[in-house]
Amino acid sequence: MEDASNDQSFSGTVSLPTSRRPTFSSIPRSRTLSVDITVAAVSNLAAYEEDMEARLELTRVTSPRQDLLVHMTENYHDLLKYIGEDPTRPGLLNTPQRAAKAMMFFTKGYEEKIEDVLNNAIFDESHDQMVIIKDIEMFSMCEHHLVPFIGKVSVGYLPNQRVLGLSKVARIVEIYSRRLQVQERLTKQIAMAITEAVQPTGVGVIVEAAHMCMVMRGVQKLNAKTITSTMLGSFREDARIREEFLTHVKN
Numbered sequence: 001m002e003d004a005s006n007d008q009s010f011s012g013t014v015s016l017p018t019s020r021r022p023t024f025s026s027i028p029r030s031r032t033l034s035v036d037i038t039v040a041a042v043s044n045l046a047a048y049e050e051d052m053e054a055r056l057e058l059t060r061v062t063s064p065r066q067d068l069l070v071h072m073t074e075n076y077h078d079l080l081k082y083i084g085e086d087p088t089r090p091g092l093l094n095t096p097q098r099a100a101k102a103m104m105f106f107t108k109g110y111e112e113k114i115e116d117v118l119n120n121a122i123f124d125e126s127h128d129q130m131v132i133i134k135d136i137e138m139f140s141m142c143e144h145h146l147v148p149f150i151g152k153v154s155v156g157y158l159p160n161q162r163v164l165g166l167s168k169v170a171r172i173v174e175i176y177s178r179r180l181q182v183q184e185r186l187t188k189q190i191a192m193a194i195t196e197a198v199q200p201t202g203v204g205v206i207v208e209a210a211h212m213c214m215v216m217r218g219v220q221k222l223n224a225k226t227i228t229s230t231m232l233g234s235f236r237e238d239a240r241i242r243e244e245f246l247t248h249v250k251n
């Protein structure tokens, strides 16, 4: 029962109740807008290139998790046996270690702190126009089945004297998505992190993802997408602001 109620694979194409879905069509349209819009479409590559140096720095740090690799390797060795494989056959000899390293990579968000990433990337700025970073690629792991869910994240906020380095939004997405997650929590955590970082007037986050636990098992719907959204501050209270964000994210 518990699994069925939590599991996105049981609930069709969209896992959230209707009232919480981003309602693209139901939001009233306005002719005059109170805010100008700056759209920054940041591809993952471009965003991360800027951060490459910092990222390399992070990978050089030996983390306590690395010490656990040997234990994880043993566990994957056993797992191969349990699924009916022969871990001693040539093709699988290095698989347990590779799998352990891959799992560490998929969950490397546990090694990083938002505060460290945002260091020196918050700027005093009187810019009061909406900032939108859309289609940030996202790779996460469903905490119910330990299989991936993959999609894209769009983030918008209205600054209040402070702005965030553009690539840092992608880093926030990376840190929270590279952990065991449920999509609803991931969406909220991204919105909260941006709120805490720059105290904006409002924040909107939309995550659209395909869950492999839904695609490969359960209902086996290949093209089913789950959409989650978090709207805070003026994005929640002001329909015109929310509409403008959703229009840009949609197009």
Ligand SMILES: [Zn+2]
Pocket (backbone or CB within 6 Å): 008, 142, 143, 144, 145, 146, 147, 211, 213, 214
């Ligand atoms: Zn799942």
